[in-house]
Amino acid sequence: MAGFSKPRGLLSTLFAILLLLQVTVAISHHAHHEHARNPTPTEMEEHMEKTKRLLDERADRIKVTGVLGGTRAERKEVRDLKKNADQWNLYLLGMERFMAKAKSDPLSYYQIAGVHGRPYVTWNGFGPLTNNAGFCPHGQGLFGSWHRPYLAIFEQAWYQCVVEVIATFPSSQRARWTAARQTLRLPYWDWAVAPPSGESNMPTLLRDPTVSVTKPSGKVTINNPLYSYSFGSSLPSEMGGGPWNNWPITLRRPVSNPTRSNNNEVSSMLQSMRTNLRDRVYYLFISKASWGYVSSEQIGARTEIASVDSFESVHDAIHTTVGGDSGGTMYYLDYSAFDPAFWLHHVNIDRLLAMYQKNSPNTWVANSNINRPMAQWNQGEAKNANSPLKPFPKTTKGDYYTSNDIKDTLLLGYYYADAQSTGAMVSAVNNKYSGGRNGLRARSVGEDGANLPYDGRPLKAGDYHTILSIIANKFALEGSYTAHCFLGNGGNSTGNSTAPYSNSTAPFGNSTTPHSNSTGSTSYDYTQSPDYVGSYSVLGGTQTGSLLTEGCVPLTTALMGKEAAGYVKSIAPKDTEDYLKKNLYYKIVGPGGVEYNPEDLEDFHVYVQAAPVTPASSGDAFPELGDYIKLPTVTENLPAGQPYTWVPGPYDYIGYNETPSYEYPAPADSYPSGYPVPSGIPSEAPSRRTSQDTVSASRLSSTSTRRAIICTRIIPNRRIVSHVV
Template sequence: MASFSKPRGVFSTLLAIFVLLQVAVASHGAHHAHHMHRSPEFMEAQFDESKRALEERANNIAITGVTGTVGERKEIRDLKKNADQWNLYLLGMERFKAKPHSDRLSYYQIAGIHGRPYQTWNNFPTPLVNNAGFCVHGGTLFGTWHRPFLSIYEQAWFQSVQEVISTFPANQQQRWRNAASGLRMPFWDWAVAPPNGESNVPTLIRDKRVSVTKPQGKVTIDNPLYSFTFGNSLPPEIGGGPWGNWPITLRRPVGNPTRSNNDQVHAEMTKARVSLRDRVYYLFLSKASWGFASTSAIGARTQVSSRDSFESIHDAVHGTVGGPSGGTMYYLDYSAFDPIFWLHHTNIDRLLAMYQQNTPNTWVANGVINHPMAQWNQGESKNEQSPLKPFTKNTRGDYYNSVEVKNTRTLGYFYADASSPQAMRNAVNGKYSGGRNGLRKRTSSSSLPTGQYDGRAIQAGDYHTVLSIVADKFALEGSYTVHCTLGPAAGNSTSNTTAPYTNSTAPYSNSTDEEYAPNYVGGYTVFGGHGNAAPSSNHSVPLLTEGCLPLTTALMGAEAAGTIKSLHPDDIEAYLTQNLHYTVVGLGGAEIPADEIPNFHVYVQSAPLTPASGDEFPSVGEYTKMPSVTANMPGGKPWTYVPGPYDFVSETEEVPSYTSPYGPGASSTSPNYPQGTMVWGRPQDEQGYCVSEQTVVYVDEEGGYLYEEKS
């Protein structure tokens, strides 16, 4: 461990010792500098500087989450059912967002940790290691880094809630304190079927105005979940922004006048929901280790048959909400400023907590930082004990590591769906199976309001088929999305049977409009980009990510219609060759020729399914590729993945031993990195590295012992 716990009462003693050490070093230096004279003024200045340095170090924010009772993070529509808690949530958000930008616990500063304005936070050393944000994407620390990030946001928001309560008359404050007890920020479950005909994107997020109760009574305010306003203009340190440097966050923006198009967000998310639901469900069925299921980085998962991930699913929501017209969520560097980011990421954290119950004896995989970041250089090795910078667990400046955030209750919150293995299975089967496990009672119709097929129970002889997509995260400026349809071609799309792929400049809605929803399978978003500026860092090696779009539900629909005989590869290969289409859409809504995108590959693979027994999940067998389906598509020819210099092929392997094609290596015991690349040899060499051990005991709903997990 890089630093040790010290009682607060010994600060003066520590300061004196520190100064004495400084004096000793100064005296030693003076001996070798011909006895340079140290005046009293110099010594006093040295003392003051040492005191300042120690006080600054002791002034780190201790990220604890909300202290006191451990509270439940609820789905936003469920939180709304408690009127007082919902009121406090909104008023806390309003106050939180109004904090001055100079406040370390302001919405502006905490959101700014993720990407721009590329500035330090919480006494992290300056200058930054690289001119970049702190967010971990496309790496093995994606899931755990965002956990304390969400917690400091929740902690700062809850502080604002307490400040709001103090503004109410004294005889009303106990009512609001009772409401605040156990109150936590909510999540937005974009994959679950909306209850009672509600919208997939709740109006709670989309309405511009909302009614709340303040000390003066009922009033209407700007909905704090609708947008965030930087001010009259973007702060200069942001360095410009999307949509003509517009100073308010936007979703799928349109002009004349400039505004968010939340109706289109709702329409597109409604169309994407079946795909998101299926991706979540089949990821749980994959039983891949937590370390591999959490990250989209292809190099961490070269030995795993299922190559989807929660990060890749997360990317699709960013792309759909932000939209190719350049909304805030479309850009990695700006996305955290949109209030919907926090609702979305809290859901991702929930799914990752649920997945901990699915594969309880797995955790973070070893990995290498594959792009320059504010706190790390490209090429540094990381593992579960690596410090999650810049998130400090105490005022001394000690950083959390992934082991220390494994149990969400240590940060003051829990999710009901992740409270036990049984709760996890009930949630997955009830919310995301689409009746595939045979447990959910189905309606008489298998079609959704969008016209898409809803699915059926998995039967003996069924196969699960996916379109797998490999893409370079930073191949283009901004994000880009691969939209897939299965059925008669709609608009300009890529298939084996249509004319050669053309670069159409037709509006985005022409190729993914609501009228084509019955054939829409889903979208794979490559979430990257730096707003209206080119990337500030040199990505010398491609950052390859991989995800997959399940085709199984759409194939079930084709089977129900009598178009195909079964889901067996022999019965679907010709159908897929004829009817599988995809379109790549980039910034501005223009189609992009897939064969012009570096490192872009698509392929279809299929695996046998075994129906579930009881409330257990169906099992998925080994995948087999179907190269003939995509052989004539751009990016669809067979290819062999060659591990790059920043890939790990094992969870336990600390330093890879393969030979990379990228150039001569630095030594015989380290990976062969490109010339000039800075590499941190071992994770434990990093300043702030701290080895922690944790035992988590799992119990059933009655408190009975189930099992325990050590890490």
């Protein structure tokens, strides 16, 4: 480990020494000319900042370019990529070589994965960390755009490994492999699409411990680089400990005796969740809300009723399911990027967000406040689409990408077929994520256990889209937690669940720390219940705090099944409200498989609401959603189901500029050197608005200032709306 940590520590120390020398010389020079006055604290701070900027500009940093070289290639679904044998072979060999890079290499798998969360160290000449934290802006307005250059540097480093792999083949074979790599890009894993018949929506490609590949020596079997990542013989000490008693290999829903991943349970659970994941994606698209509202799960982004869910919130469900409440790698935000599944999953999130750009083309990143201390930002700093996406430089001198710079994915050398045009997007959403089209069937929806499988039906006039909305504190526990939602009388309701909410069926102790997991096998799998509808997950970390999120569990398809089985006459509130009141229940499960009383969790609230649906006018259009109405009687007797009104805090969103402050496509001078700039782009960058990046945490935390900055108004049947004043 010394080979990794010392160079980084040395860089930070050298930076600090240079900075101190600069300031000392400046103060001495100042004192020589003004003997009567010492510099003020403000002058000291300003000079420190100026010196830091000068040193930043002199730094020789690795420029994030993605895969460039003239060819703009498609990122494909992982199962589709496998159909091209040569590209699949290069993808795996490149990943194997990438993971084997020395930890001291800034382009190693270890260091790039470490940017996301732990080990809380600097990267690529960024300088000393602003706070002892990772760089990932989860629960922030920059969540979606920040991950785009992050994926690009991962793809860039992996692709270089592919090039190095090809160089090991005999010269007579290199032309073949070089041709294959030209259009090779990172694949994505679409966990919401219906899988091929007989398969799970978690491909075996991610679950097989070993895989056959072709190397210069011929066919060989290697450890599958999509199955796990190994830190070595032990977890590096700078990681500060890790899941499953510091196990040095990434794990998914781990079990013991011997310690291993339980990928079969992951696969089974995701298969049970697929319909609800599909519905969440579909109804996000037909909401047609602003991109900034649907990209982040932070409650402050919910300033329009159409935005009752977010892609980030859906993303959390994959993290917690793959990691598992037994304490796997993906279960903790801090460690999650080390699991190879993280990258396949996040490429899919990037794809969905790129598709949504076609759905709401005149909106982009929302103006927001940083709501928790991060490696690159302080709590309270205001951000917008022109804010630097640290620590990802677009030049070697420390100029960082902004969200506006990377709105066009072609800038980074890739595209998604489903995001090529509005028509391609609508077609993909309708064909992949709308209910009742694929002919697959789910488990029984009948309370009496009758074989009444149902996967949904097309929407029709008079239908309502009904959801269980959930507000939750992202960092209420040390680790993640999940609300499993059920509809039916096949199990106990939430209200009469056995006290004191300790899950007797899970062979675990009640520890909530991620570093002392028990050695039990697995927790009870709620997704196999005949009443199971879906899950709402909250991806947490190893530190507690306060950050409110909001999302939902769609109930519409489950209610369609009840309609088909004769339990309700229609899926309109007049016919479903009483049924929901009697049959809706949920269980909250946290680290170690422990069941929690919803009212014991800080800032946890649930309520049900429904919106009328107007069916699509044609196959190349989306249905229309009307305004949501709340159904308070459904949850009034459930724990945490009483009426609740959210009041913005000092670090919540302060508004959304509906007149975009960006220029798209990006200005020509923001494209990396060597990138073929699209035509029609102005040669000079427009002036950048930077005032929103100067709001201090102390100013925002002032009560009087909050009154000056934030005003609220109540819209009937809508949440509080915040506006900048």
